Amino acid sequence: MKYALLLAAVICGPAVADRQSFPPVDQADRDPSLVTFREALLAQVSARDIDAVVSAACPDIYLSHGGDGGPEELRSNLTLDPKALSEEQRENADALRAQYWSDLETTLSQPGYFDEEGEFWMPHQWQITLPASLDPELAFFVKGSDVSLRQRPDRNSSIISLISHEIAIIRDYQDGAEYQRVLLTDGTQGYMHADFLWPMTGHRAAFVKSDAGDWELCTFVSGD
Structure with a gap:
């Protein structure tokens, strides 16, 4: 269920809208198999186990608003070859790679919710x-x-x-x-x-259950 934010003319001048609070509620425990999958994936991310993390991804995992997606793009993001960067950014490859892993771990650790299609999204505030x-x-x-x-x-x-x-x-x-x-x-x-x-345009992630009944990481993306 999505929650609508009631907001008046807060950009142009003094607002008259009521403030709303959206306390975190993690719905993951509605499905024990999801809890098991997330705990295992977080352990693999914490261990920086590239092969295990890639194997947990959907065949068409969505990773950016302009890329092709898929497990190999995820592997590329997790390994981040400096040669794939511009000359100005190559010296920052280690920091960028570490930040990607950190963002993934932080996002998967957030409370999440099930949408109307049964997909599990994190963080919970993405439903606003x-x-x-x-x-x-x-x-x-x-x-x-x-x-x-x-x-x-x-x-x-x-x-x-x-x-x-x-x-x-x-x-x-x-x-x-x-x-x-x-x-x-x-x-x-x-x-x-x-x-x-x-x-609110930061990283969010989604787990989706495959036709075989297995949970997979199918979205990890940021931006509007």
């Missing part, structure tokens, strides 16, 4: 439907309980409010900044630590 008027690149999910919203970008700054599992809007994301200036759906503004902000 953003309003068409909101640029999804500006939307972030507060992935914690009682996260401090501060008056200034400083851990010693006074706390405006404690925020739990809400959508926050960041008009001007600052790469590498410890704190980001956020706008809540009721118009409240302040600064929040970046560690608690998950982009």
